[in-house]
Amino acid sequence: MPTDRAATTALPTALRRIVGDAHVLTDPATTESYRTDWTGRWRSPESTVVVRPADTAQTAAVVAACADARVPVTPQGGNTGLVGGAQPSVSGPSVILSTRRMAGIGAVDTADRCIPVGAGAVLADVRAAARKAGLTVGVDLAARDSATIGGMVATNAGGVHVIRYGSMRAQVLGIEAVTAAGHVFRRWRPLRKDNVGYDLPGLLAGSEGTLAVITAVLVRLVVPARRTAVAVVGVNHVADAQRVVAAVEASGAPVHAAELMTATGLGLVGRAGARNPLRRDVPYAVLVECAGTPDLLAEVLDEQDRVLDAAVEPGPAHRLWAVRERHTEVIAEVSQTPVVKLDVTVPSAAMSDLVAGVERLAADLPDSPRPATPVLFGHVGDGNLHVNIVDVPRGRQDEIVDAVLRLVDALGGSISAEHGVGRAKRAWIELGRDAVDLAMMRAVKGALDPDGLFNPGAVLA
């Protein structure tokens, strides 16, 4: 999007008139935390302005002012995204529109099981409000204390319970958003079925700030299981982990989560204080959470000859979950070079090949400064693996990313399971998408945001 320097100089003044002086940040020291992503890999220029509207009307006015000044807008929620989607990288002036002040949480509708929330409401707060009414949000993830509902819809976040309740798109009953023309789009009826025309809320889910700024969401709620059981199960092979999950499912106990871990990951989180609950070393472990009692789960596991060892507890089993949830933070701390972080999905039958292929690719790298080590974990029930490779030699990062993503494509998978494309994977978006598919996506972008106002540089080149 071309920028007009004269208009840009005047933009902060126009924005201050809309949101007040305190909510337009221009000092690079103050904007630093907005301009840097969670991984530290993505940074926006110091000239980036941060604006924090209080409501939908202010958001619409901010978008209109930016459109007038021809300055691009990148929406940002909790800034926990892992693909650089919330960090504008344009060389000219640019605005981060932070939704964090739009954090209102309305009353739970127990009849239609939903809750109205501002886009900036944090997942943990929404879950706490739902819990008071005996309900919960179907999506949960380790970044729950910072990730916002708007950001989660914008990335179509997945998390640990997709196997049971689907991803964030499936939790959207209603949505309110500001379009590039500064209009307010609102579909806001608590209906489980509504087939009139195109599924525009579904389109905004996963649009990563490139089509509209989401300002509020009517979030579907679910009834939590009365009793859950959690097990960490040691196995020899990835396929054995999948068989254990299938056996639990076949027993009639609905599976709520199925998380793969490796000996390397268990060792790392163990050294960081989340002790491996298993009594012996195992090559792989799978955390299974299901509805039911620990006794029933233990009974199913006892019948599985592929189980090397198991620790079973009643839910919520924070001690067992900590072992899985500490992975992301610990990985970020141990690597001497920027971590190669990829979130991919493959058909279930290809999961073992993916793990073996990534291990081979890492082993082929030179040992500099230390041997590159894959730390693989993820939502094995959905075929979703988080590929992290630590200590990749400097200068070899792009090459290994390229090799892993091409391997995923060759195995019939997707280069982004749940984190999105952002800036990190934009160069590979053609993997798994043909020319017609890409042209349709570009047509949607062109129709909804003809001037390229929203989040240029993310998702589509």
Ligand SMILES: Cc1cc2nc3c(=O)[nH]c(=O)nc-3n(C[C@H](O)[C@H](O)[C@H](O)COP(=O)(O)OP(=O)(O)OC[C@H]3O[C@@H](n4cnc5c(N)ncnc54)[C@H](O)[C@@H]3O)c2cc1C
């Ligand atoms: C420890 C940790 C664990 C995680 N685990 C998971 C996991 O299990 N599953 C998973 O899917 N993700 C996971 N993530 C990634 C991240 O939490 C999700 O992508 C989350 O949905 C991002 O929400 P956010 O509010 O932080 O969005 P941000 O990071 O602020 O933004 C992410 C993207 O959404 C856009 N956006 C944000 N808000 C809006 C809005 N209101 N309107 C339009 N666009 C918007 C931004 O432009 C950007 O492109 C994890 C992250 C961390 C740090």
